[in-house]
Amino acid sequence: xxxxxxxxxDIGEMLSTIGVDTIDDLFQTIxxxxxxxxxxxxxxxxxxxxxxxxxxxxxxSDAASPGTSVYIGAGSYDHFIPASASYLLSRSEFVTSYTPxxxxxxxxxxxxxxxxxxxxxxxxxxDVSNASLYDGASALAEALLMAVRITKKKTLLLxxxxxxxxxxxxxxxxxxxxxxxxxxxxxxTGETDITSLSExxxxxxxxxxxxxxxxxxxxxxxxxxxxxxxxxxxxxxFSEPLCFGxxxxxxxxxxxxxxxxxxxxxxxxxxxxPGLGILTCRAKDVRHMPGRLVGKTVDRExxxxxxxxxxxxxxxxxxxxxxSNICTNNSLCALASSIYLASLGGTGLTELARLxxxxxxxxxxxxxxxxxxxxxxxxxxxxxxxxxPDGFREKYSDLAARGVVAGIPLERLxxxxxNHYLVCVTETKTKEDLxxxxxxxxx
Amino acid sequence: MKxxxxxxxxxxxxxxxxxxGKKGRCGAxxxxxxxxxxxxxRKYLNDGLDLPxxxxxxxxxxxxxxxxxxxxxxxxxxxxxxxxxxxxxxINEAVAALPxxxxxxxxxxxxxxxxxxxxxxxxxRHLAEITGMSAxxxxxAAGAHGELTGMxxxxxxxxxxxxxxxxxxxxxxxxxxxxxxxALCKYQPVPVTSNSDGILDPSAIADIMDEExxxxxxxxxxxxxxxxxxxxxIASIVHKKGGIVYCDGANMNAVMGIVRMGDIGVDLMHLNLxxxxxxxxxxxxxxxxxxxxxxFLEPFLPVPRVIKKDGIYSLSDDCPQSIGKIHAFxxxxxxxxxAYAYILTMGGPYLKKASQLAVLNANYVKESLKxxxxxxxxxxxxxxxxxxxxxxxxxxxxxxxIAKRLIDYGFHPPTVYFPLVVHGAIMIEPTxxxxxxxxxxxIAAMKSIAEEAQADPAILHNxxxxxxxxxxxxxxxxxxPCLTG
Numbered sequence: 001x002x003x004x005x006x007x008x009x010d011i012g013e014m015l016s017t018i019g020v021d022t023i024d025d026l027f028q029t030i031x032x033x034x035x036x037x038x039x040x041x042x043x044x045x046x047x048x049x050x051x052x053x054x055x056x057x058x059x060x061s062d063a064a065s066p067g068t069s070v071y072i073g074a075g076s077y078d079h080f081i082p083a084s085a086s087y088l089l090s091r092s093e094f095v096t097s098y099t100p101x102x103x104x105x106x107x108x109x110x111x112x113x114x115x116x117x118x119x120x121x122x123x124x125x126x127d128v129s130n131a132s133l134y135d136g137a138s139a140l141a142e143a144l145l146m147a148v149r150i151t152k153k154k155t156l157l158l159x160x161x162x163x164x165x166x167x168x169x170x171x172x173x174x175x176x177x178x179x180x181x182x183x184x185x186x187x188x189t190g191e192t193d194i195t196s197l198s199e200x201x202x203x204x205x206x207x208x209x210x211x212x213x214x215x216x217x218x219x220x221x222x223x224x225x226x227x228x229x230x231x232x233x234x235x236x237x238f239s240e241p242l243c244f245g246x247x248x249x250x251x252x253x254x255x256x257x258x259x260x261x262x263x264x265x266x267x268x269x270x271x272x273x274p275g276l277g278i279l280t281c282r283a284k285d286v287r288h289m290p291g292r293l294v295g296k297t298v299d300r301e302x303x304x305x306x307x308x309x310x311x312x313x314x315x316x317x318x319x320x321x322x323x324s325n326i327c328t329n330n331s332l333c334a335l336a337s338s339i340y341l342a343s344l345g346g347t348g349l350t351e352l353a354r355l356x357x358x359x360x361x362x363x364x365x366x367x368x369x370x371x372x373x374x375x376x377x378x379x380x381x382x383x384x385x386x387x388x389p390d391g392f393r394e395k396y397s398d399l400a401a402r403g404v405v406a407g408i409p410l411e412r413l414x415x416x417x418x419n420h421y422l423v424c425v426t427e428t429k430t431k432e433d434l435x436x437x438x439x440x441x442x443x
Numbered sequence: 444m445k446x447x448x449x450x451x452x453x454x455x456x457x458x459x460x461x462x463x464g465k466k467g468r469c470g471a472x473x474x475x476x477x478x479x480x481x482x483x484x485r486k487y488l489n490d491g492l493d494l495p496x497x498x499x500x501x502x503x504x505x506x507x508x509x510x511x512x513x514x515x516x517x518x519x520x521x522x523x524x525x526x527x528x529x530x531x532x533x534i535n536e537a538v539a540a541l542p543x544x545x546x547x548x549x550x551x552x553x554x555x556x557x558x559x560x561x562x563x564x565x566x567x568r569h570l571a572e573i574t575g576m577s578a579x580x581x582x583x584a585a586g587a588h589g590e591l592t593g594m595x596x597x598x599x600x601x602x603x604x605x606x607x608x609x610x611x612x613x614x615x616x617x618x619x620x621x622x623x624x625x626a627l628c629k630y631q632p633v634p635v636t637s638n639s640d641g642i643l644d645p646s647a648i649a650d651i652m653d654e655e656x657x658x659x660x661x662x663x664x665x666x667x668x669x670x671x672x673x674x675x676x677i678a679s680i681v682h683k684k685g686g687i688v689y690c691d692g693a694n695m696n697a698v699m700g701i702v703r704m705g706d707i708g709v710d711l712m713h714l715n716l717x718x719x720x721x722x723x724x725x726x727x728x729x730x731x732x733x734x735x736x737x738x739f740l741e742p743f744l745p746v747p748r749v750i751k752k753d754g755i756y757s758l759s760d761d762c763p764q765s766i767g768k769i770h771a772f773x774x775x776x777x778x779x780x781x782a783y784a785y786i787l788t789m790g791g792p793y794l795k796k797a798s799q800l801a802v803l804n805a806n807y808v809k810e811s812l813k814x815x816x817x818x819x820x821x822x823x824x825x826x827x828x829x830x831x832x833x834x835x836x837x838x839x840x841x842x843x844x845i846a847k848r849l850i851d852y853g854f855h856p857p858t859v860y861f862p863l864v865v866h867g868a869i870m871i872e873p874t875x876x877x878x879x880x881x882x883x884x885x886i887a888a889m890k891s892i893a894e895e896a897q898a899d900p901a902i903l904h905n906x907x908x909x910x911x912x913x914x915x916x917x918x919x920x921x922x923x924p925c926l927t928g
Contacts, residue, residue, distance in 0.1 A: 003875075017807060018803075023802075027802070036703045039792070042790055051788055055538035058559070059558055085471075091507065096517045096724065099726070104907050109513055111457075118461070138769070169767070269548050269549065271548070273772055273773065273776050293926055297917065320631075324623065324627075326587055327586065328728040330725075332725030342497055347467070362481065401554070427474045430477055
């Protein structure tokens, strides 16, 4: 077995150094009745070549091959990833290391995470970013728990335009606590309805997402004013950060905590994970923040270096009084997003975001011309809701069977939105692809 | 100093990204514009981004140089206790990156994602077999996330019986994530001390277990690297009061194919695919922390569940007692693929052999060093052993000094100052993928460091010396936080 380097002679000599006769003798502290006497019923062992064949076969039964055409976003986006970015990300010094507990041996990871924290803080207009969380949904849950710690209040107002799967994760995290969740409804333009906000006193946070689940851009400045007017924090979530290449970021419009999912910044979709949970806050709130933080310092000779810092917030020091239980996060995904942002640069990101916007608007315009309705009037990014012609449901399945997935039906997630579909376009789709899609869905 | 693995070579200084950018460069190929610019609402637009512009080679050199400042399992022995830094097979990276997996959208109709669903379904079954449990969820994204899921399951179960209960027993040897996970479910951790053998005494559990206590979180083998010999009796005490036995499976690498927790009284446990099942640690994730449960807890598992009916795989939300969702989609599928590939490659026989050799390596280190380094619990260990710095107190040499000196010898230091029950703990987990030759070099380095500690402690106080930076001022970093540039 190529992963196990011991020869029989090694094993014999090591046992004799230890002073036992057999490997089984090493397990003498385990009571005999606890030992598993059978053989594990598992397939294998397989050779490398058998494994490759099997995995190739499995991968080919998924609709992700070049022949298929998928127009789904909803929290997971198809963007081009430069070959150089994937190549750099496979450097084994990054891949096979762990949490940088020993900074002298981990300056590569530490500087990269410090740069990540900086790039993300700048992209979102915030003061501080942590070193990453698991995904956008758990980041929102952690952001809300953080708001509760900061304000010492227990009621949370969530917009119904937040990704419905994120809301479900929040509900799970909050179930054992004494916090209550109230919902803000959806306006006819596709945005969060803030008219009821003034009646909701004593809230820890108002949480919104922009672009929201329907792709609509929220009026973040008004939301911030309304939240602050109530003494609540504004928690701004997102699932498509490429948007901030073009649109104003939530930090510049008054959000207090900004969190979200950054899979779209250079991370493959991988059936929903691993992605990249982002959490950022204002400098004054950093001691309430969960997760790892990298800080700049100097070594004994005064040279610049980086360390994990403010660890007194964390579980390995504070145990049950920690700001969170998180330990392993999604560090390599954070690195992926930094490499991606560095490769595109500010100028490239703006240009790419604009291209995504223009392609989406093109499809929107074409669908409208072909007789589909666009129900929400708010500006969008990458995604929008379309009302398909009557009887589209059957056609949707037929198209899917041919590898064309024309968005996702919203009825299951939002029962009122019968025959509404959420469609996503990115730079990976050409004008020809979009023209073909319009023809497919409308004829 | 004798020739050692660690030496210094040419590495490069490298500025921060924004110290080297120049406006007007771009390191990525932008797709062709084939549509016209569309009108846009000005009031929401930004005025440009404050991010550096670099060319492709700038970015490539930047990260290549940074990677040279890092140490990984591929660089050398990384005996970081409780983290199981075993070799990460390269074929697993290759198969997980196949386009059919990496490009799969999570909300594809299940008819278009049969391959991934089959992998998930089979991985659940394999983990159930290895743990002796009936059902598994793959949704938790890391070990601590698995612990939280476990606590939520416990909370939901007790709530369904009429009382969520308010306390939970957590041994003093537990990882910090255990009490922190329990606290997220508002469980008050009740500490229990281990006995003079470093393990739990059933009588200590019997004294505190009551009907307000939801259960116990036990790490087995524990963080001293010792098997909890009385686990069955402890489980029976907890069960008699209606409690649940949770096992932190961080240390499962010691017992694959040797002990199945489900057979010996454990109701609920998490696994770390990035430890036991060889997926890379990535500088701090992504990991994956599946949770395995006995039959009676299955109805509470997170949704969606992967189900198989008439040979077709699908996702089901039809679980009315479920705790809900703990990840936006299904967890870290990219990590699951690598663990699945590992299990198939190893099969039952080599998984068992891996555990046997992990335990052999740890006992070999323990026996080879125990005359020189203080070994607080001198018992046969499992996959790791814990020493202390007690023998060097008179020389004013601490665990930290020993750890830093190991770097000069070319080794990643062990876990230090954990578990908390050992003052100045040095927790060594070699893993099975280290050869005897490499372990002998590590032992020789530890012996040489012990000699230096007696003869010339300053060498240790000044370590490390061959690294790019020397010891860093952590107090300054915490007192005046500089978290962005």
